[in-house]
Amino acid sequence: MHVYLDHNATTPLDPAVIETTVAVLRGExxxxxxxxxxxxxxxxxxxxxxxxxxxLIGGRPQEVIFTSGGTxxxxxALRGVAEAAGARRQLVASxxxxxxxxxxxxxxxRRGWTTTLxxxxxxxxxxxxxxxxxxxxxxxxxxxxxxxxxxxxIQPIAELAAIAHAQGALFHTDAVQSIGKxxxxxxxxxxxxxxxxxxxxxxxxxxxxxxxxxxxxxxxxTTGGGQERRRRAGTENVSAIAGLGAAARIARAKLEAGPGDxxxxxDRLEAGILAGVPGTVVNGDPARRVPNxxxxxxxxxxxxxxxxxxxxxxxxxxxxxxxxxGTLEPSHVLRAMGFPPHxxxxxxxFSLGLGNTTEQVDHVVGVMPRVVERLRALSRxxxxxxx
Amino acid sequence: MRIVxxxxxxxxxxxxxxxxxxxxxxxxxxSMQLYDQREGGxxxxxxxxxxxxxxxxxxxxxxxxxxxxVNFERQFDQQVVSRFVGEYTAARTPIPCVxxxxxxxxxxxxxxxxxxxxxAVATGHYARVERSADGTYLxxxxxxxxxxxxxxxxxxxQAQLAxxxxxxxxxxxxxxxxxxxxxxxxxxxxxxSHEICFVPDGDYAAFVARRxxxxxxxxxxxxxxxxxxxxxxGVHRFTVGQRRGLGISGPAPLYVTELDAASGRVTVGPxxxxxxxxxxxxxxxxxxxxxxxxxxxxxxxIRHRHAAAPARVSVLEDGAxxxxxxxxxxxxxxxxxxxxxxxxxxxxGGWIEK
Numbered sequence: 017m018h019v020y021l022d023h024n025a026t027t028p029l030d031p032a033v034i035e036t037t038v039a040v041l042r043g044e045x046x047x048x049x050x051x052x053x054x055x056x057x058x059x060x061x062x063x064x065x066x067x068x069x070x071x072l073i074g075g076r077p078q079e080v081i082f083t084s085g086g087t088x089x090x091x092x093a094l095r096g097v098a099e100a101a102g103a104r105r106q107l108v109a110s111x112x113x114x115x116x117x118x119x120x121x122x123x124x125x126r127r128g129w130t131t132t133l134x135x136x137x138x139x140x141x142x143x144x145x146x147x148x149x150x151x152x153x154x155x156x157x158x159x160x161x162x163x164x165x166x167x168x169x170i171q172p173i174a175e176l177a178a179i180a181h182a183q184g185a186l187f188h189t190d191a192v193q194s195i196g197k198x199x200x201x202x203x204x205x206x207x208x209x210x211x212x213x214x215x216x217x218x219x220x221x222x223x224x225x226x227x228x229x230x231x232x233x234x235x236x237x238t239t240g241g242g243q244e245r246r247r248r249a250g251t252e253n254v255s256a257i258a259g260l261g262a263a264a265r266i267a268r269a270k271l272e273a274g275p276g277d278x279x280x281x282x283d284r285l286e287a288g289i290l291a292g293v294p295g296t297v298v299n300g301d302p303a304r305r306v307p308n309x310x311x312x313x314x315x316x317x318x319x320x321x322x323x324x325x326x327x328x329x330x331x332x333x334x335x336x337x338x339x340x341x342g343t344l345e346p347s348h349v350l351r352a353m354g355f356p357p358h359x360x361x362x363x364x365x366f367s368l369g370l371g372n373t374t375e376q377v378d379h380v381v382g383v384m385p386r387v388v389e390r391l392r393a394l395s396r397x398x399x400x401x402x403x
Numbered sequence: 404m405r406i407v408x409x410x411x412x413x414x415x416x417x418x419x420x421x422x423x424x425x426x427x428x429x430x431x432x433x434s435m436q437l438y439d440q441r442e443g444g445x446x447x448x449x450x451x452x453x454x455x456x457x458x459x460x461x462x463x464x465x466x467x468x469x470x471x472x473v474n475f476e477r478q479f480d481q482q483v484v485s486r487f488v489g490e491y492t493a494a495r496t497p498i499p500c501v502x503x504x505x506x507x508x509x510x511x512x513x514x515x516x517x518x519x520x521x522x523a524v525a526t527g528h529y530a531r532v533e534r535s536a537d538g539t540y541l542x543x544x545x546x547x548x549x550x551x552x553x554x555x556x557x558x559x560x561q562a563q564l565a566x567x568x569x570x571x572x573x574x575x576x577x578x579x580x581x582x583x584x585x586x587x588x589x590x591x592x593x594x595x596s597h598e599i600c601f602v603p604d605g606d607y608a609a610f611v612a613r614r615x616x617x618x619x620x621x622x623x624x625x626x627x628x629x630x631x632x633x634x635x636x637g638v639h640r641f642t643v644g645q646r647r648g649l650g651i652s653g654p655a656p657l658y659v660t661e662l663d664a665a666s667g668r669v670t671v672g673p674x675x676x677x678x679x680x681x682x683x684x685x686x687x688x689x690x691x692x693x694x695x696x697x698x699x700x701x702x703x704x705i706r707h708r709h710a711a712a713p714a715r716v717s718v719l720e721d722g723a724x725x726x727x728x729x730x731x732x733x734x735x736x737x738x739x740x741x742x743x744x745x746x747x748x749x750x751x752g753g754w755i756e757k
Contacts, residue, residue: 321518324471328431328519391518 018330019376023369030218037259065261072264074201081226081244086192086213087116089226093188093209094120099235101156106130109159111352139301140169155185163194166349167300168309177206196267197306219263223256279307286310288381308368405429407516408525412455415527417462422570432463432470437479461589482506491611491639492618494662495738505558528552531572540564542749547575557742557752561692608640622667644734678731684753701743
């Protein structure tokens with residue numbers, strides 16, 4: 017049995033998304049900037065998608081800028097606001113942001129901006145008073161993610177945004193991990209910018225968006241043609257964006273229908289693992305988190321080995337510190353939460369989604385004790401595990 | 404049976420994995436990431452670099468076997484690189500590959516394999532493991548004399564040999580290349596690596612100086628009578644038998660005959676002064692798992708490219724051995740290994756102390 021429990025990395029496409037995307041790829045090749053009918057067909061695909069994305073987050077279509085995904089949206093938000101902010105030269109973010117934000121801030125810091133990273137508490141929440149203390153009249157932008165990719169913790173965005181606004185700073189949230197999982201409304205959150213990515217909610221890879229509240233100044237990160245209201249030059253990836261639109265429409269319908277059963281599946285998995293495998297503990301906030309994610313530390317097990325062993329059993333998960341090149345950098349998220357090194361290197365993220373079933377969850381719960389026990393048997397005799 | 408194939412991205416380990424897969428084993432490829440390669444690390448290393456890991460992945464995809472990169476940066480640094488640097492600064496000439504085999508591939512990686520339900524680890528070494536009638540595992544030279552790597556494996560224990568698979572042991576290199584070509588393995592024409600993998604430019608002295616700047620101290624170059632002939636920038640820059648780079652000239656070619664870390668003295672002399680007929684080896688590992696009861700006759704090999712020479716080996720206390728060659732040998736080098744053979748069979752080996 018193959019069980020995919022890594023939906024925070026990427027998700028399978030919804031069949032309706034495939035249909036839309038393939039329809040564009042098959043029959044519509046127009047450039048959305050062209051005047052003729054071919055171009056108009058493409059343009060109308062973008063219009064439909066833009067409306068669907070706006071609809072999903074409670075914004076206006078004109079406020080949606082299509083990008084290649086979440087990372088580009090984050091880059092555009094941070095670089096675009098920083099460049100446009102004039103005398104305000106401070107940028108603030110949380111210590112547990114995605115690398116797309118953290119490494120963009122590092123790049124901006126090298127170019128002279130002041131950057132401040134806010135700590136999080138033991139549950140991975142940014143204490144609002146720390147933001148209050150970090151702000152200054154110099155602050156241009158505060159960027160705090162809505163839900164964390166590793167532990168799923170949801171930040172008190174509305175409260176944090178209000179604090180930022182009181183100091184005259186703009187507020188950006190990376191909502192890549194919350195969109196499609198919980199209702200997201202830019203008015204309720206009170207944010208100025210919001211990033212999202214299609215492939216995290218059953219859309220295609222290679223499409224995303226930055227929502228920018230009307231009137232907020234932003235300098236384009238890429239220059240060229242006048243696409244996306246001169247904020248993101250380049251011919252649009254129409255098929256993927258059409259898929260993004262379809263995914264947004266489906267996500268909205270599902271969220272309106274109710275919370276669904278994903279939290280129930282996640283809780284079943286979590287409870288099953290905690291009961292079946294001794295020496296396990298959940299990382300994050302058990303209440304304030306997205307419904308599909310659980311992050312569990314396994315005492316005396318190296319996450320890297322556990323991930324491989326589970327994959328050989330047909331179970332796909334990820335370590336807290338997903339890094340393509342395989343570096344052993346302990347999770348910066350768990351480290352920021354104040355955990356000791358061993359607990360930052362033995363955590364596994366299980367993230368559920370479309371297609372997961374009770375049978376699959378029970379299968380994983382059944383496999384887990386044997387796999388973990390085999391690895392632990394070695395660490396009793398061996399010398400290197402968690403040394 | 405599930406077998407973990409240690410895949411470096413080179414042709415040998417690729418073919419080893421391929422042969423096992425062809426035999427029907429459940430092969431899982433693991434590639435060890437040995438250095439931090441996130442920023443500018445690609446020039447660091449001639450084996451197990453990002454490109455090599457990529458090659459290993461392509462080979463695994465071609466073979467249709469699962470493949471993973473496992474991180475051994477910390478272990479590699481502690482077990483291999485730090486010791487390498489320590490040996491040079493102690494005026495010895497190390498062979499890091501032995502440690503990498505004993506302490507990484509057949510310890511840390513083997514343990515990973517066990518965790519994945521794989522009782523064995525296969526590598527692309529040219530060496531053979533056989534089981535004798537009494538159940539003891541024997542380590543033997545690879546059939547291809549030019550490629551034989553048994554010298555680098557003398558540190559393996561019976562328990563490690565029981566889990567070791569060397570599919571290339573009975574093959575010759577040209578056959579291995581031909582096999583890779585025939586199966587269109589993407590590394591079929593990749594050149595062999597010769598350097599020590601983490602010092603690809605071969606400049607060990609510069610590497611040691613970067614890693615241990617405090618241990619670098621200048622000293623004197625003297626002749627056999629103790630007369631100063633010149634000065635040098637640190638004993639780590641020399642190895643016994645070295646002729647070039649001494650910065651001094653004499654009527655006849657001069658060779659490094661001795662290094663002394665404590666005084667920083669580098670002794671040089673004519674070629675004849677390099678010859679010695681005895682050595683002492685420490686930390687001797689006997690493949691059979693126990694030291695022989697008395698002195699024995701063996702062929703002793705004092706470096707990778709040395710024709711093993713007849714010698715009498717006496718077991719000393721504390722796991723040491725005294726080796727007396729029938730004929731004097733040139734450039735017996737502290738830090739290198741001496742490996743004892745009975746024909747093709749490795750009896751054991753240890754580290755040359757003096």
